[in-house]
Amino acid sequence: MADRETARVIVVGGGISGLAATHRLVRAGVSVTLLEASDQLGGLGTFFEREGRTVERFYHCVMPSDEHLLPLLDELGLADTVDWAPTRMGMVVEGERYPFNTAFDLLRFTPLTLVQRVRFGVVSLLLRFLGRGRDLDNLRTEDWLRRLYGDVIWERLFSPMFGSKFGAAFGDVPALYLWQRLGREKNVAVRGYPSGGYESIIDALRAAIEAGGGTVRTGVPVAELSAAADGVAVTLASGERLTADWAISTLPLPTLRAVADEALAPALPTVQLAYQGVVNALFFLRRGLDGHYWAPVLHSGTDFDGVIEMSALNGTHDGLHLAYAMHYCDRTSELYRTDPEEIARRWTAQLLATYPDLLTAEDVVDVRVFTAPFVEPVYPLGYAAAKPSAEVPGTRLLLATTAQIYPDVTSWNSSTGLSNRVVDGLLERLGAEAPARV
Ligand SMILES: Cc1cc2nc3c(=O)[nH]c(=O)nc-3n(C[C@H](O)[C@H](O)[C@H](O)COP(=O)(O)OP(=O)(O)OC[C@H]3O[C@@H](n4cnc5c(N)ncnc54)[C@H](O)[C@@H]3O)c2cc1C
Missing domain, CATH: 3.50.50.60 (FAD/NAD(P)-binding domain)
Incomplete structure (x- = not known):
């Protein structure tokens, strides 16, 4: 041997x-x-x-x-x-942009009623604790979050956020994944870039x-x-x-x-095991967005469901601001198979519509579209x-x-x-x- x-x-x-x-x-x-x-x-x-x-x-x-x-x-x-730099999170709901970092941001987050905002804040604070000792591996994320947050918060926020990452089976993914993820990612977090x-x-x-x-x-x-x-x-x-x-x-x-x-x-x-692939567009912009490293984009009529403003973390690139927009999807889906130039055209218009006060068409210097077929396993x-x-x-x-x-x-x-x-x-x-x- x-x-x-x-x-x-x-x-x-x-x-x-x-x-x-x-x-x-x-x-x-x-x-x-x-x-x-x-x-x-x-x-x-x-x-x-x-x-x-x-x-x-x-x-x-x-x-x-x-x-x-x-x-x-x-x-x-x-x-x-x-x-290393502190980074912040935003949220785009029905075309409106919100900061989503502090208790004060949450209190002003009008897509939810005041009661829902308070419930969101309290449950989120306790979520890691509430998951301790539970068999979250055998509990559907949807069942767990609906029970804790209520139907409206699930349907308006979590369902599109999970759906964007895991596709049609998102509700079935074990709650353990979310629970674990909370340990890695926070809204306001120090992130690093070499x-x-x-x-x-x-x-x-x-x-x-x-x-x-x-x-x-x-x-x-x-x-x-x-x-x-x-x-x-x-x-x-x-x-x-x-x-x-x-x-x-x-x-x-x-x-x-x-x-x-x-x-x-x-x-x-x-x-x-099913896998989600990703369609991802990288925008080279003359101007920055709103400084949020990460912003889920929900119910806003866009093909992408999130924007990462990379320059909020690692600064400009030859004077240009870099932002990525992404949609996780199956490699056989229509979007995944769409011509990258068509995606670049469509997503540029959608990005401009998401940040109309910050961007004009002249600010978009270049767009590159990349796909990958096997990114996220969809866990049963x-x-x-x-x-x-x-x-x-x-x-x-x-x-x-x-x-x-x-x-x-x-x-x-x-x-x-x-x-x-x-x-x-x-x-x-x-x-x-x-x-x-x-
Ligand atoms: C949009 C996006 C954002 C992400 N953001 C982050 C982040 O912020 N931080 C973070 O840490 N991670 C992030 N990730 C996740 C991270 O990139 C992956 O988890 C990690 O890269 C997986 O590494 P891997 O080596 O297992 O797989 P892969 O990187 O997929 O490597 C597999 C390799 O195998 C090669 N290969 C395939 N077939 C063959 C073959 N027949 N023969 C030989 N070679 C072959 C491929 O070409 C590839 O190079 C992100 C991923 C994506 C897509």
């Missing part, structure tokens, strides 16, 4: 999960090859170039509670590059992996994966075949199923018991994918934590010590 010195490991997927796993294996002295299908590392955290500068396709920020990501940034020498962008994290990980003797290959889609009790074999789209003692797959489960060979497929997790009730473990029985394939993150929120932090755990389990089998956490 291979030990730490002789084992060869293949990591499939070069998003944060794959990069973090590869980096940790390299630090433990294991021989690793990372295989990434696209020409870029970073997965959902990738970027594009505009006029010589790079910008993230999808908005990302770091939270002070990112207990796994921050130590990784520290190891990479990047912790001090994270600029001064070199997420690109600087990706570059530093690649450099550290290569400096430690690991191999990183991009532009090499895995076309077939087979795994048995004595090792794994990978066939790339080019026809090249690689073998290893172990593999870690970070692919979304549907993507993994599509590349698993006939022998491996039956051993994969059987849980039928009882998922804590059903979620896949790292091991694929009878094989030397391990899983480190977003389907295992629950009940945590999918993020670079939770993916890093998962990869650390999966790698530590593998190192234990190889008889190696896990690298100390800094």
Whole structure:
């Protein structure tokens, strides 16, 4: 049996999960090859170039509670590059914009009656406490929130907010997800952003992996994966075949199923998990919006259901303000399949209508539309018991994918934590010590 010195490991997927796993294996002295299908590392955290500068396709920020990501940034020498800033939240309901941060904001929030506003405030304050000790994994979010907040607050606020993230099945998602999320996100919260962008994290990980003797290959889609009790074999789209003692797959489960060979497929997790994709437009604006980092957009006749004013966190970009608008949806939905130029046109008009006092058409310098098919797993009730473990029985394939993150929120932090755990389990089998956490 291979030990730490002789084992060869293949990591499939070069998003944060794959990069973090590869980096940790390299630090433990294991021989690793990372295989990434696209020409870029970073997965959902990738970027594009505009006029010589790079910008993230999808908005990302770091939270002070990112207990796994921050130590990784520290190891990479990047912790001090994270600029922290207090951020605030807004809310757009029926085309009207509201600040949504303080008790005073809530008292002036006219989409709810005064009694509803007070109920909203009191229940929200107590929500984490009210969830303690309850079997929230088997309780529908809708049932829990309707009971606590009442029908109107559910229908006017929560239903569109959850529907925007999870689609038609939103009411069925276990209440545990929401409860957990409350621990990560607050309306007024300090958020962070690395001064070199997420690109600087990706570059530093690649450099550290290569400096430690690991191999990183991009532009090499895995076309077939087979795994048995004595090792794994990978066939790339080019026809090249690689073998290893172990593999870690970070692919979304549907993507993994599509590349698993006939022998491996039956051993994969059987849980039928739907995924929400995302349609996301990035606006380059001459003027800023209202300074709210995040604003859900509800009942306002827009295709998007939220706006992230990125520049409220990380400042302007060559003098331009950056704002993202997003809609989470199934990859087979009509919107997802709509021509990006058409989305850019429609969403620009909708953004202008949402901020008519702040923006004119001349202020919109550029719009870029990006989509991703597998972003948020839509968790069924009882998922804590059903979620896949790292091991694929009878094989030397391990899983480190977003389907295992629950009940945590999918993020670079939770993916890093998962990869650390999966790698530590593998190192234990190889008889190696896990690298100390800094
Ligand atoms: C709009 C949006 C906003 C977000 N905001 C935040 C935020 O503020 N903070 C935060 O921490 N997180 C945020 N996230 C979540 C975060 O980006 C994800 O949870 C995280 O990137 C998942 O990482 P991953 O490595 O598991 O998956 P991915 O990033 O999806 O990586 C999977 C990789 O596998 C590759 N791949 C696919 N098929 C193959 C194949 N056949 N062969 C080889 N490689 C393959 C893909 O190209 C990809 O690079 C956001 C995500 C989105 C979409």
